[in-house]
Amino acid sequence: MKSNAKSALGIGGLVVLAAAIGAGVFVLNGSKIAVWFVIGGIPLIVVGGIALYVRGVVSRSGTSEQQYVEKRARAVAQDFQETVRERNDLHTAYPGWEFTADAQFESIAGDLRAEGVAFDLESGAFDLTKSVKNADVQSFEGIAAEIDRVEEEVETEFRSFATAELSRIDGALDRLEEVDLVGRDAAIDKPEPDAAVPACRDSVDAARATATETIETAIETVREMGRGDQRPADSDAIERDLEAAEDALDRTEFGGAVESVLEARDRLRDQFSGSFNAERDAVLTLVDAVEDAGVAAHVDAEYIDAIDEVESAVTGMDSALDLSEVSRRRADLRRTCVDVVAALERTLAGEVEPLRDADLPPGYYAEPAIAGETFVDELEGIDDFERFTERWREVAESLADAVGTASTKAAVVGAYDDVAETIEAELEASGEVTDDDLPVRNADEFLGLYYRRNEAVELDPDVPVLRPGDVETHDLAVDIAYERGGSKRTATLSLSGSGYDETATVETRVAGTTTFADVPAGSYALEAEPGDDAFAPIEREVRVDGETAIDLEFTEQSLRERVCTDTDADMSEHLSELRPRLEELFEDEGHVSTAMELPVRSAHAPCLLAVWAETDGYDATETGDGEIVVFERDRLERELTNVVRYNLEPGERLSFDDLERNFLTAPVPRSVIRDVIADLSEEHSVTTSGDAIELK
Incomplete structure (x- = not known):
């Protein structure tokens, strides 16, 4: 703190002291004396205090007032x-x-x-x-x-x-x-x-x-x-601008220094602009040639990465001042492209060698003349960059094609034995093989090699597809029978395999016969649908190698067997847990069906009801809409008996719609109703006709 500040603080202290004394006078003696004290007393105290303060300072320092000044x-x-x-x-x-x-x-x-x-x-x-x-x-x-x-x-x-x-x-x-x-x-x-x-x-x-x-x-x-291979014509003027920038920098004139630098840069850019564009275009033309030649699939990724890096760098350059950098990148690209050709030559030699030693059928592979040539020295001797690009394109495309063909043929020859087994199995099963049937790359090449090694097959290269040549054919007779007789059913039989695919139908109550004619020798899948849900379908593998006859019998299947086939869960394991809810529904409604809200997923509901009905002694049936209904046949018989006894007079008819709506508890199929009516007909002379029941 400076000396005058100390003085100010001292004087301020005197003023505060005088104010305090004035306040005391006012309190002790009244306002009049206090006013006179403020008018005369305070100034005297301040002036006297300053004088005493100065004298005190002088006396404390041992100096005179002049020394204080x-x-x-x-x-x-x-x-x-x-x-x-x-x-x-x-x-x-x-x-x-x-x-x-x-x-x-x-x-x-x-x-x-x-x-x-x-x-x-x-x-x-x-x-x-x-x-x-x-x-x-x-x-x-x-x-x-x-x-x-x-x-x-x-x-x-x-x-x-x-x-x-x-x-x-x-x-x-x-x-x-x-x-x-x-x-x-x-x-x-x-x-x-x-x-x-x-x-x-x-x-x-x-x-x-x-x-x-x-x-x-x-x-x-x-x-x-300006120090690259391309030198500016006016290098002296450019250097003068740069020296002026350095002089301005010494004087900390940064704006002037920057102005001189930019003037030198503009001179350089104007002189390099033509050469830069030509150099940049030449580099990108060679990059395009690399892409067009299709060499990326046949050389190490490091070569392609190096070329991509050059392309990325040069594409990002848009100033003539980058001329020297473009020239450097061009040299890198040229060197990499020569290395690519050398790599292709080595790869081709490695792929051709095993094909020379393999036992190949005529026409499958012919070694190209380029396989024995080298092009590295020729390319390195071409000074003109445009001519280098054109020659490199020709050589690289030829080598890439040769490598692609040789590598494919070599891979097919190496894996042929395993794939040939697949072809033979598919020919026997389907009668033809397409490229989609083979889980391998270059499937058409495998088909072509198999065709050339096997005279008994024919090849359509446009698809491509392999088929057997001329083969013997036979008739296949199929005799069907149902485990029990009944109304007429229509069985559908399908025979497929070895290129053969035919379907036949048989209408019968108990048994019948059909014949598949001119079936080529081979293995086939025979499928038979009974046309009646009460019987199980049949699938069988058959071998046709002469005059053949086979027998099929449709056996009855329970509702449980039919509806639980596609259900992964074992409903019998969950039945004890779910039974109370099912019995509650049955008690309330008189039946349970898949149309109700059941305690399982809808996909499992049919199987659940079939298992419950079979286990607990209920009756179950399937409606035409695929709905499973669990009911009691005895109750249905009682309901129909009551209708016949009390609601019909001889000669009267009651439609099924009215019967179901007014008298029956369970929504069972009408076929079930007809079966029950048939059982009652002997006692009550009731019959069904059309869409109604009639009391005779």
């Missing part, structure tokens, strides 16, 4: 010295900064000189003259306050300069970044609104260091661009 003069001069030297340092370090209040420094120096202090504004040196002993202490207090104001103005104006300087630097570097000459990790940081001079200096110095390094990098980048 000299001490105060020296302290104020030292404060001004710090401010002047700070301003001078800022002027020296930052020539672009101009302090607008220099006249105030002259004024303060003049005030000090009037009080006996000689001050040099250039060096900041000062000297106390003899006349300082006669100076007024209060004058130095006023000078000290003026110094504080000037110091604040120095800080404010330099902060504004720092902010503007940082903005100029940031803008200059942005121009370099926009043309991709440099890259920056972060923008220039601006000082805080209340930052002091040291903090502002740190920000400006750091930004200048960053700008200097960045612009030097840009200068070297442009200089390096």
Whole structure:
């Protein structure tokens, strides 16, 4: 804290003391005396206190009042010295900064000189003259306050300069970044609104260091661009621009330095633009040739990755200043393409070797002439890049085709024995084999090789499909029978396999016969549907190799066997848990059907009811809609008997619709109703006719 601040605090203390005394007088003696004390007493106390304070200071320091004045003069001069030297340092370090209040420094120096202090504004040196002993202490207090104001103005104006300087630097570097000459990790940081001079200096110095390094990098980048295989015609002018940039950088004129760098870059770009476009197009043309040649499937991925990397890099270049980089990438691409040809030659040699030793049928594979040639030396000797590209395309396409053919043929020959077994089995089972029947790649090649090694088959290459040649045919007689007789049923028989697929029907009450004619020798699948849900279908494998006859018998199947076939769960294991709910439903409704809300998934409901009915002695049937109904036949007989006894007169008819709606508890099929009526007919002379029952 400066000396005048201490003085102010002392005087302030006297004022506070006087105010406290005045308050005490007011409390003890009344307001009138207190008013006179405020008017006369407080000023006397303050003036007296100041006099005593000054005398006390002088007495404590062992000096005279003149010495005190000299001490105060020296302290104020030292404060001004710090401010002047700070301003001078800022002027020296930052020539672009101009302090607008220099006249105030002259004024303060003049005030000090009037009080006996000689001050040099250039060096900041000062000297106390003899006349300082006669100076007024209060004058130095006023000078000290003026110094504080000037110091604040120095800080404010330099902060504004720092902010503007940082903005100029940031803008200059942005121009370099926009043309991709440099890259920056972060923008220039601006000082805080209340930052002091040291903090502002740190920000400006750091930004200048960053700008200097960045612009030097840009200068070297442009200089390096002109050192490639393609040299600019006006290299001297470009170098002069770069030297001008370096000179401006030495003067911390960053905007001018950037302008010179960009002028050099523009000169270089204008001179390289034609060569750059031609070079870039040549590289991309060779990349296209690589894609068109189809070599990617036959060489290691590292070659293709290297070519893709070149394409990606060159595609991203759009400035003539990238000419040297494009030329370097072109050399890399050329070298990689030659390596690709060498790799194809090695691969082809490896694929052809086993085919030479294999026992192949005529016409299956002919070794290409290119298999014995080498092209690496020829390609390396071609200097013209366009001619290199065309020749490389021809060689690579031929090698890729040869490798593709040889590798496919070699793979087929190696796996032929296993696939031939599959072909033979499929021929016997289906009578033909297509490429979709073989779970291998290049299935058509396997079919072709099998055809060439087996004279007994025919090949249609357009499909492709293999079929047997001329084969013997036979008749197959099938005799069917039902386990029990009944109304007429229509059985459907299907015979398929070895290219043969025929269907026949037999209508009979108990037994019948049908014949499949001209069946080629081989193995077949015979399927027989009984046409009656009470009987189980039949599936059988048959072998036809002469005049053949077979017998089929449809055996009865229970409802449980029929509806539980596709159910994975074993319902008998869950029946004890589900039985109470089923019995509750039966008690309430007089029947249970799959149309009700059952305690299992709908897919399992038919099987559940069939198992429950069979286990617990209920009757069960299936309606025409596929609904399973569990009921009691005895109850149905009682209901029908009551209808016959009490609701029909001889000669009257009752429709099935009215019967079901008004008298029957369970929604059973009408076939069940007819069966029960047939049992009652002997006792009650009742019969069914059409859609009604009739009492004779």
